Amino acid sequence: MSDIVSFDSATFRRVLGHYPTGVCVVTAVEADATPIGMVVGSFTSVSLDPPLVAFFPAKTSSSWPRIEAVGKFCVNILASDQRPVCRQIAGPGPDKFTGIAHRASANGSPILDNVIAWIDCTLDAVHEAGDHYIVLGKVVALEVDRPERPLLFFQGSYGEFSLIA
Template sequence: MTVEADPETFRRILGHYPTGVCAITAMQADGTAAAMIVGSFTSVSLAPPLVAFFPDKASSSWPKIEACGGFCVNVLADDQESLCRTLASKDPAKFDSVPHHLSSRGAPVLDGALAWIDCSLHAVHEAGDHYIAIGEVHGLDIHHPGAPLLFHKGSYGKVASML
């Protein structure tokens, strides 16, 4: 049986593929942090080291991050669902109570994130109703060991123990 790829069906079917959850952060020229949540993060190239994520064209946070010329990808831990929901909100003060420190390039690194990847904005391409934002990696590290926050079938979840 073939199903038409209307937006609702497309989202429902692709929701069967679990994704990790990342917070993309940047520091604006006025010293205000900007953040958005994405489930579409990937490595692109080893030489040079490039990563990508796919912001929605309707995002109110993406223009703020794009204008910064760089960003930090924060891989969220499985105990950071509340933080994820906070940073996904439209609240202009959503970052005010978020514990973080700054990378050497000035982007917010979230305390408690599993890992962080500090990037300059390398390129942006249009792709349907989204953009492909490519970042050149300048610094990265594991913040602490643990398991990632996952998104699957419209809900947040955790990796089940493989042992």
């Protein structure tokens, strides 16, 4: 079997962009009480027993090494009206949390106000996967805060889910 690839990265991204993903913010707090956050569109449940979730940060991420060093994190599932929160957390700079209300999870990680749900985790494992990592988190607590429509990423844009009757 051959490993010959007959497409480029732009084609790969374009084709997979036809699959919508939810938008989450992964948060943690450093020892000096500095909150850290990164936007991920690649989050999934993995296992019920033990309860595990996963996300896939790029190896080029500047936030992921800081979250990894903390060893615990909270996944915040954004609602469709939280696009400004998404943009702010995704942006560069140290002031990602300015004006974004949040409370501490049992693990001390930020739970952003008005998210649909949150999943509090301890770091279980990290595996290399091409130009990304596969991060497994062991779930220690979780809850639905606001049952709303999720923020979705689809074909390079943000949007929301609409139910068909």
